[in-house]
Amino acid sequence: MSKRIDVNNLNVYYSNFLAVEDVSLAIEPKSVTAFIGPSGCGKSTFLRTLNRMHEVIPGARVEGEVLVDGVNLYGDNVDPVTVRRHVGMVFQRPNPFPTMSIAENVLAGVKLNSKRMSRSDADDLVESSLRGANLWEEVKDRLDKPGSSLSGGQQQRLCIARAIAIKPDVLLMDEPCSALDPISTLAIEDLMQELKDEYTIVIVTHNMQQAARVSDRTAFFNIAGTGKPGKLIEMNDTPTMFSTPSEKATEDYISGRFG
Amino acid sequence: MTTTEQSPGTEPASDYGTHPGAIANSIFKYLSTGAGSLILVTLAAVATFLLVEAWPAISAAGGDLGDKVSFIKPEDGQGLLEIIGFLVYGTVLISVIALLIGTPVSIGIALFISHFAPRRVAQGLGYLIDLLAAVPSVVYGLWGVAVLVPFLQPFYQWLADNFGWIPLFAPPESGEVFTGRVALSAGIVLAIMIIPIISAVSREVFLQTPKLHEEAALAMGATRWEMIRMAVFPFGRSGMIGATMLGLGRALGETMAVLMIISPGLTFSSHILQPNQHNTIAAYIALQFPEANALGVNSLITMGLALFLITLLVNMLARWVVSRRSEFSGAN
Numbered sequence: 380m381s382k383r384i385d386v387n388n389l390n391v392y393y394s395n396f397l398a399v400e401d402v403s404l405a406i407e408p409k410s411v412t413a414f415i416g417p418s419g420c421g422k423s424t425f426l427r428t429l430n431r432m433h434e435v436i437p438g439a440r441v442e443g444e445v446l447v448d449g450v451n452l453y454g455d456n457v458d459p460v461t462v463r464r465h466v467g468m469v470f471q472r473p474n475p476f477p478t479m480s481i482a483e484n485v486l487a488g489v490k491l492n493s494k495r496m497s498r499s500d501a502d503d504l505v506e507s508s509l510r511g512a513n514l515w516e517e518v519k520d521r522l523d524k525p526g527s528s529l530s531g532g533q534q535q536r537l538c539i540a541r542a543i544a545i546k547p548d549v550l551l552m553d554e555p556c557s558a559l560d561p562i563s564t565l566a567i568e569d570l571m572q573e574l575k576d577e578y579t580i581v582i583v584t585h586n587m588q589q590a591a592r593v594s595d596r597t598a599f600f601n602i603a604g605t606g607k608p609g610k611l612i613e614m615n616d617t618p619t620m621f622s623t624p625s626e627k628a629t630e631d632y633i634s635g636r637f638g
Numbered sequence: 639m640t641t642t643e644q645s646p647g648t649e650p651a652s653d654y655g656t657h658p659g660a661i662a663n664s665i666f667k668y669l670s671t672g673a674g675s676l677i678l679v680t681l682a683a684v685a686t687f688l689l690v691e692a693w694p695a696i697s698a699a700g701g702d703l704g705d706k707v708s709f710i711k712p713e714d715g716q717g718l719l720e721i722i723g724f725l726v727y728g729t730v731l732i733s734v735i736a737l738l739i740g741t742p743v744s745i746g747i748a749l750f751i752s753h754f755a756p757r758r759v760a761q762g763l764g765y766l767i768d769l770l771a772a773v774p775s776v777v778y779g780l781w782g783v784a785v786l787v788p789f790l791q792p793f794y795q796w797l798a799d800n801f802g803w804i805p806l807f808a809p810p811e812s813g814e815v816f817t818g819r820v821a822l823s824a825g826i827v828l829a830i831m832i833i834p835i836i837s838a839v840s841r842e843v844f845l846q847t848p849k850l851h852e853e854a855a856l857a858m859g860a861t862r863w864e865m866i867r868m869a870v871f872p873f874g875r876s877g878m879i880g881a882t883m884l885g886l887g888r889a890l891g892e893t894m895a896v897l898m899i900i901s902p903g904l905t906f907s908s909h910i911l912q913p914n915q916h917n918t919i920a921a922y923i924a925l926q927f928p929e930a931n932a933l934g935v936n937s938l939i940t941m942g943l944a945l946f947l948i949t950l951l952v953n954m955l956a957r958w959v960v961s962r963r964s965e966f967s968g969a970n
Contacts, residue, residue, distance in 0.1 A: 432857055437757075464859030474850040478872030487868060488858035538854070545858060 381408040381579045382448040382548040384429065389443035390608075391424055391433065399425050400608035402443075404598055406549075411571055411580045413590035413617070416600035417632070421609025422583050423553050425600070429581065430466035430551060431459040447548065464492060467547035471554040473534035475526030475541070482522040484537055485509060488545040504544055512540035513570050532563020539570065543578070550574065552582040556589065568593050587633055591621050599629045688943040695936035707934040709926050716904060718937055721922075722944050724904040728821070728916035729945065732896065733889040735825025735910065736832055740889075741882050743829070744836035751837075752844035753866060764841065771834030779898030782827040787818040787899065790826070794818055794911050808909045819901040821910040824918075827895050832885035839884060843877030844870055876960040883956040890949055893920040919945040 384406040391399040399421035406412045414422040427433040428441050431452060445452040452462050467488075475484045485505045489496065496504075505522065509515040514536040518529070526537055535555060542550060552571075556564040571580055571593050584590050590597050598614035613626045624630045695703060695718060704712040710721065747767065751760045795816060798809035810816055847870045855865040871878075896918050902925065903914035910916075917925075923938045930938055 430857065432853065435853060435856055460859050460861050462859075463857055468857035470850065470853065470857070472850055474848075474854040476851060476854065476869065476872065478875070487855075488860075491858065491860055491864055541854075542858065 381577060383408045384549065384579065384581075385446040385449075386429075387444045387446070389425070389428060389441055389445065391421065391428055391441050392439070393436065394438040397608040399428075399600075400610050402611045404611060404614050406579060406581060407596065408579045409575055409577070410595040411575050411582060411593050413594035413597045414581070414583045414600060415585075415587055415590050415597060415632070416609070416612075417602065418585070419605075419609070420600040420602040422598075422600045424609070426551055426553055426581060426583050429549070430463050430468055432463065432468060434459055464488075464545060465547055466549045466551060467542035467545060468551045468553065469535070469538050469542055469555045472558050473531055473538050475529070475534050475537050477525060477527040479526060480523045481509075481518050481526050481529070481537060484526040485540050485544050488541055492545060508540040508544040509537075511543050511574070512536045513566060513573075514540055530563070532559045532566060535559060535563065535567060536570065539567070539574075543574070547578065549579040549581065552580065554583050554585060557585060564589070587621075591617060597621070599624075599626070599632065601628050601632070685946070688939060688946055691936055692940040692943045693936075694933060695940045698933065703933065703937065707931065707937050708929070709934065710937060718940060721904060722919075722941055724906065725917060725919045725922050725941060726944055726948065727906050728904075729890055729918040729920070729948070731910070731916060732821050732825045732828060732900075732918055733886055735822060736828035736889040737882065737886055738829075739826060740829035740832045740885060741836060744833045744881070744885070745840055745878065747833065747837040748840035748844055749866060749870075751841050753862065753870065764838075767834050767837055767841075770830075771838065775831065775892060775894040776898075778827055778831055779895040782823060782895060782899045783819070786827060787823050790823060791816065791818040794820075794822070798911055805908050807911055810909075810912045817901060817913050819899055820913050821900065821916040824896045824900045824916075825910070827899055828889045828892055831892065831895065832888050835888060836881045836885040839881035840874065840878050843874040843881070846877075847873045879956050879960055883953060886952055887949060890918075890945065890952070891920055892918075893924045897921040897924050 386402055386404050386406075389399070389402045390397060402425060414426060416422050424433060429445060429452075433439040433441070441453060443453075447466070451457070452466075475481075476487060479487060482501075482505045485508050486496075486501055489501075489504060506515060506519075509518060514533060517533060518524075518537075521528075526534065529537060535558075539550075539555075556567050559567065568589065571582070574580060575595075582590075582594065594617045596614065597617045597620040599612045599620065600609050601612045602609045612628050613620070613624065615624070620629065621633055624633065630636075695707075698706070699718040703718055704710050710716060710718055712720075716724075747763075751763055751767075755763060797807050798816075801807045802809050851869040851873065852865055855868040860868055900917060900921065901913035902917035902921065904917060905915050907915040919941050923941055926934065927938055
């Protein structure tokens with residue numbers, strides 16, 4: 380279920396513009412890895428290369444390799460659509476499908492993979508996924524209501540339920556709490572702690588306290604200036620990063636001296 | 639604001655009374671209210687005109703209308719009501735053919751422009767489609783008669799030879815010339831005429847699909863087509879219905895192209911490859927109007943009233959379809 384990711388010398392380009400330069404890092408299975416850094420440093424862009432979602436933007440391309448348990452996602456026989464079925468993603472703003480009910484939202488991804496599913500199997504999966512996302516108790520009586528009728532935090536947990544319903548190897552989260560209030564944020568952070576027993580979780584966050592609270596390892600990205608590429612400055616165990624970072628730039632950033 | 643000194647007994651000059659934009663704002667309010675009411679007034683005026691003008695024919699329909707109006711022949715089964723029946727049937731039949739052919743093509747074009755084509759191609763194609771909308775219907779009619787009908791004739795022949803056992807494609811009676819000036823040709827030309835409007839509106843709707851929802855679908859491993867079914871179509875559903883209804887409106891009311899292409903007839907026949915079977919309300923009115931006497935004009939207006947009612951019904955139906963699942967629409 381949960382897999383390790385090794386990134387080797389990855390460059391990300393938008394057409395000819397180098398957005399992220401020469402990133403090499405390792406992401407451990409069954410752990411939470413946080414990417415922090417100032418806006419525009421390429422951490423979200425880099426995150427999207429882990430499930431090839433960057434390719435949605437015309438002209439975006441990468442050089443280098445991303446190995447998921449040794450398999451290069453950018454190999455010749457790899458279909459990005461299949462990659463995304465194994466590496467799930469949760470976005471900055473909750474995005475349940477407004478035209479689908481809560482239950483349909485949870486099953487949306489599963490229906491892509493397996494055409495036929497018995498009614499009881501589907502019901503079971505809806506329940507287990509919603510329980511997995513700590514949302515079951517709140518919505519079990521209104522599964523046929525539209526997903527957009529939920530609060531922001533509930534919608535985000537619905538999106539997490541939708542992502543884990545397809546049982547991915549890795550779960551990517553792109554600032555999943557930035558549009559949520561503190562209570563909903565806490566709910567999602569608690570959820571991450573439970574999910575990491577089963578999944579490899581990678582989270583991009585602007586909130587350094589959040590990175591310190593939820594992650595096992597932290598990577599700091601930085602950018603030298605506008606128009607320059609983003610780079611990985613350093614990566615280490617989260618307690619070390621927040622107490623004794625080895626780079627001056629990291630220390631300045633986490634102590635709030637810049638950014 | 640600083641309060642100025644007031645001599646006792648005088649009203650304090652208010653700083654909060656009015657502002658420079660107030661007059662423009664109220665002018666705009668009345669203008670837009672006026673524009674909105676104008677629609678109602680126009681609609682009421684048209685409906686009243688139709689009813690008043692149609693009345694002499696309707697009230698005479700049971701009596702001696704056939705003696706006074708040349709094209710109404712109750713003795714041949716072509717009384718006013720019967721003719722209206724045939725024409726409503728022909729109008730709906732030809733419009734449905736047009737929609738069945740035109741809508742899928744239009745949606746395809748719109749999807750290609752909005753989600754598949756490279757940006758530069760998409761823009762060029764968009765202009766071309768708009769250009770197609772600017773071709774006058776007379777020109778479509780001429781083109782249909784001179785180019786399309788001869789071109790389609792062998793295909794019709796093949797269709798009649800191989801699928802003639804389906805009533806829809808039954809060949810003309812032996813002895814009749816296989817002209818191709820039939821309901822199917824009119825439907826195809828109408829389909830081409832409604833493609834620009836349907837595809838232009840659908841394209842705009844598809845482009846409005848929130849990126850968030852498209853990415854949500856793609857991120858869980860949807861292909862482009864699955865993403866379109868999951869995010870684009872549900873979001874654009876009411877827009878697509880609206881676009882189709884606009885197209886249907888044009889098809890229902892189209893006069894010239896149908897008039898020029900079809901060999902008219904008055905029957906409830908389902909044989910769309912046979913000439914002299916169908917006609918539409920608009921084309922029939924245009925055909926008979928120049929030689930109609932006063933009561934004849936009243937009869938034709940009655941047919942116009944029928945067309946008006948069909949269109950109204952179609953639009954109400956569309957509204958109802960759209961509103962049925964509004965709770966699930968992308969709007970909230």
